[in-house]
Amino acid sequence: xxxxxxxxxxxxxxxxxxxxxxxxxxxxxxxxxxxxxxxxxxxxxxxxxxxxxxxxxxxxxxxxxxxxxxxxxxxxxxxxxxxxxxxxxxxxxxxxxxxxxxxxxxxxxxxxxxxxxxxxxxxxxxxxxxxxxxxxxxxxxxxxxxxxxxxxxxxxxxxxxxxxxxxxxxxxxxxxxxxxxxxxxxxxxxxxxxxxxxxxxx
Numbered sequence: 001x002x003x004x005x006x007x008x009x010x011x012x013x014x015x016x017x018x019x020x021x022x023x024x025x026x027x028x029x030x031x032x033x034x035x036x037x038x039x040x041x042x043x044x045x046x047x048x049x050x051x052x053x054x055x056x057x058x059x060x061x062x063x064x065x066x067x068x069x070x071x072x073x074x075x076x077x078x079x080x081x082x083x084x085x086x087x088x089x090x091x092x093x094x095x096x097x098x099x100x101x102x103x104x105x106x107x108x109x110x111x112x113x114x115x116x117x118x119x120x121x122x123x124x125x126x127x128x129x130x131x132x133x134x135x136x137x138x139x140x141x142x143x144x145x146x147x148x149x150x151x152x153x154x155x156x157x158x159x160x161x162x163x164x165x166x167x168x169x170x171x172x173x174x175x176x177x178x179x180x181x182x183x184x185x186x187x188x189x190x191x192x193x194x195x196x197x198x199x200x201x202x
Contacts, residue, residue, distance in 0.1 A: 047178050049073040050097065051126060054179075055201040056109075056172040057092035061085035061121070064134070064167040067143035067155035071124045071177050080124035080177055084146075084153020085167070090116040093186070094201035103199040108186035120150040120182035129173040134164040150182075173202055 063086030070077040089109075093116045096105040109116035139162040143155025148163035155161055192199075 045072065045178070047071050047073055047078075047124075049075070049078060049177065050099070051175045051177055052095060052097035053201045054096075054172070054174045054176060055092075055094045056090040056116075057170070059088060059090045059130075059167070059169045059172050061088040061167045063087065063149040063165065065146040065149040065153045065161065065163040067146060067159055067161040069124065069155055078177060080126065081128065082153070082155065083121075083123045083125065083128075084149035085121040085123075086119070086149045086153075088118045088121055090118070090172075096200040098200055101196050103194045104191070105194060105199050105201070106186070106189065106191050108189040111188055114187040116187060117185040118181045118183065120153075120180075122150075122153055122178075122180045123174075123176055124178035125174055125176040127173070127175040130169040130171045132170075133168045135166040137164040138162060 063084075065084040067082050069080055069082040071080050091109055091112060092107075093109045094105065094107050096103055141161045141163065142157060143159030143161035144157040146154035146161045146163050148165060
């Protein structure tokens with residue numbers, strides 16, 4: 001039978017390896033929790049810098065915040081308009097990213113009774129268009145004080161921010177660098193890879 005510093009014998013646990021296996025994910029998870037609490041989640045990820053397009057016939061979101069932020073790439077940072085939505089439904093969702101002649105396109109939520117559903121959405125975008133209606137909107141808040149959406153969906157002290165209890169956007173058109181969500185349910189999802197031609201969402 002080998003000692004605790006070498007490979008364990010059958011049926012035995014190597015506690016050093018166990019500590020590393022459990023400890024590293026725990027530290028990582030702990031760091032993410034701290035980042036979430038400080039509103040700095042995006043800074044903990046390196047994005048590709050490649051933008052993707054998203055469209056939807058209609059988005060309805062409860063708990064909305066918007067503020068300026070930075071996203072990190074391997075070559076530096078990009079400025080982005082950050083939006084947080086606590087919970088949302090999207091009808092006729094389309095998401096596409098084109099790299100050279102290849103386009104990856106995802107569609108979902110074409111059934112009005114089964115839209116796409118998301119919770120704790122955080123989006124870093126460069127463009128947003130559509131017919132938007134905000135309920136109980138507040139414009140010009142300090143970005144660090146935003147509290148209408150999830151805890152991490154706020155900016156740095158002194159930054160410009162706005163928030164609303166509800167947002168509805170018809171004919172949504174968006175170019176984004178980054179999206180995260182606690183849950184993202186793509187009802188009726190279809191994923192296709194296209195080569196050549198025009199296959200982006202808009």
